[in-house]
Amino acid sequence: MLTKAELVDVRYGVQGFVVHRPWAMKMIRQIYKMFEEELEKTGHEPVLFPLVIPEEYLEREKEHVEGFKPEVFWVTEAGGEKLERRLALRPTSETAFYSMYSLWIQSWRDLPLKLYQSVAVYRYEKATRPFIRGREFLWIEAHCAFATREEALKQIKEDMENTRKVVWDRLAIPFLFLRRPPWDKFAGAEDTYAADTILPDGRVLQISSTHDLGQRFARAFNITFVDSKGQRHYVWQTCYGPGIWRIVAALIAIHGDDKGLVLPFDVAPVQVVIVPIYYGEEREAVVRKCERVKELLAGAGYRVLVDAREDRTPGWKFNDWELRGVPLRVEVGKREVEGGFVTVFRRDLRRRMTVKDEELLGTVAKLREDILETLKRRAREYFESRLAKATSKEEVVEAVKSGKIVFMPFCGREECAESMKAEIEGLRVRGTELDHAEGDYGRCAWCGEKARFMVYVARAY
Numbered sequence: 174m175l176t177k178a179e180l181v182d183v184r185y186g187v188q189g190f191v192v193h194r195p196w197a198m199k200m201i202r203q204i205y206k207m208f209e210e211e212l213e214k215t216g217h218e219p220v221l222f223p224l225v226i227p228e229e230y231l232e233r234e235k236e237h238v239e240g241f242k243p244e245v246f247w248v249t250e251a252g253g254e255k256l257e258r259r260l261a262l263r264p265t266s267e268t269a270f271y272s273m274y275s276l277w278i279q280s281w282r283d284l285p286l287k288l289y290q291s292v293a294v295y296r297y298e299k300a301t302r303p304f305i306r307g308r309e310f311l312w313i314e315a316h317c318a319f320a321t322r323e324e325a326l327k328q329i330k331e332d333m334e335n336t337r338k339v340v341w342d343r344l345a346i347p348f349l350f351l352r353r354p355p356w357d358k359f360a361g362a363e364d365t366y367a368a369d370t371i372l373p374d375g376r377v378l379q380i381s382s383t384h385d386l387g388q389r390f391a392r393a394f395n396i397t398f399v400d401s402k403g404q405r406h407y408v409w410q411t412c413y414g415p416g417i418w419r420i421v422a423a424l425i426a427i428h429g430d431d432k433g434l435v436l437p438f439d440v441a442p443v444q445v446v447i448v449p450i451y452y453g454e455e456r457e458a459v460v461r462k463c464e465r466v467k468e469l470l471a472g473a474g475y476r477v478l479v480d481a482r483e484d485r486t487p488g489w490k491f492n493d494w495e496l497r498g499v500p501l502r503v504e505v506g507k508r509e510v511e512g513g514f515v516t517v518f519r520r521d522l523r524r525r526m527t528v529k530d531e532e533l534l535g536t537v538a539k540l541r542e543d544i545l546e547t548l549k550r551r552a553r554e555y556f557e558s559r560l561a562k563a564t565s566k567e568e569v570v571e572a573v574k575s576g577k578i579v580f581m582p583f584c585g586r587e588e589c590a591e592s593m594k595a596e597i598e599g600l601r602v603r604g605t606e607l608d609h610a611e612g613d614y615g616r617c618a619w620c621g622e623k624a625r626f627m628v629y630v631a632r633a634y
């Protein structure tokens with residue numbers, strides 16, 4: 174689908190770096206716009222930080238540098254000469270942002286500070302695949318600083334809400350929002366919270382994450398403020414990263430079918446494609462009607478295209494636009510011209526209907542909602558069918574092998590999680606629900622020891 178629908182080209186010649194083609198880029202721009210709107214509605218402002226990060230910045234927070242250094246691309250020379258200090262291509266930008274936050278934040282009046290950037294980041298990954306794991310990939314990173322821990326914790330909920338507003342409300346991608354186990358948190362964070370969806374091959378995919386940074390980076394970068402009583406304090410910080418790339422992967426894999434992509438209206442580069450069907454002299458009247466329909470729909474704000482290619486048959490065009498996931502197709506032929514109607518085909522159900530000319534605008538508005546609801550209903554059913562419960566190791570193994578996310582009692586020990594990983598390739602403890610409290614949950618489904626948590630486990634990308 175990646176190649177056939179002309180989303181990316183992997184022939185660039187550098188592993189993990191792909192060329193994004195127009196159809197993918199237009200989808201990506203829509204997704205960026207959706208997140209940027211939510212971020213700005215919740216008080217974030219856009220910035221652009223340099224691509225390069227001096228090594229000494231990266232090294233200031235010990236766990237952070239340990240976690241990221243093995244994946245860093247370094248710039249070591251320029252202009253034919255070796256650089257005095259090497260520069261990292263941003264693998265993530267905490268250290269870039271916070272080097273400036275220590276200058277910008279002085280007083281309680283400077284808080285909260287909520288900034289984001291929409292950029293590519295660079296990580297030297299071993300195994301790569303487009304939209305899932307790249308050495309260059311697209312995301313947003315938001316970096317927030319607060320006067321109190323309570324505000325920072327509230328930010329985590331806001332990030333979850335913003336994820337839901339885009340990923341579920343508009344793109345119909347279902348997910349669980351989980352708190353990662355301590356051994357799987359972001360390097361340098363106190364806690365990591367993440368949204369996981371599951372792809373049809375049974376592997377979960379993290380599509381966004383929020384990190385509670387506590388005061389670790391504030392101490393490492395000396396980010397302090399003076400409160401209204403003249404006392405100096407370290408700030409509390411969070412960072413949030415919706416994975417634009419991975420959301421594209423989820424769109425393709427979850428909504429797509431054997432015919433190609435199936436796109437929700439909001440993300441589709443073309444929302445309505447109009448295909449003229451004519452023989453000989455019918456052409457003029459048919460093309461004229463196509464143009465009228467286009468003007469009508471474009472005037473209402475839809476992204477519309479008339480496929481006027483002369484060297485392709487209507488059938489070929491139908492397949493081509495179905496492959497690319499265009500939600501609605503309007504077919505106009507002699508019958509439609511004479512009868513005062515159009516034929517509308519919806520991609521999600523692959524169903525045709527006849528719509529009177531004067532009802533077209535209202536019908537498209539209704540179908541826009543209806544398509545989203547259909548995708549949501551299908552995605553919800555799909556996601557629910559992928560959730561299982563287990564209380565024994567046999568049940569865990571069976572459920573995971575049949576491609577499910579398993580909810581189970583867990584001892585909380587890293588060794589136990591390690592033994593899962595050793596037994597089933599990719600099997601990971603994904604975490605607990607957000608407000609889950611430690612308690613007595615019987616026996617760990619995997620090792621049989623006392624269970625202190627209820628967790629989700631699954632094979633992961």
Ligand SMILES: [Zn+2]
Nearest residue numbers: 584589617620
């Ligand atoms: Zn255990």
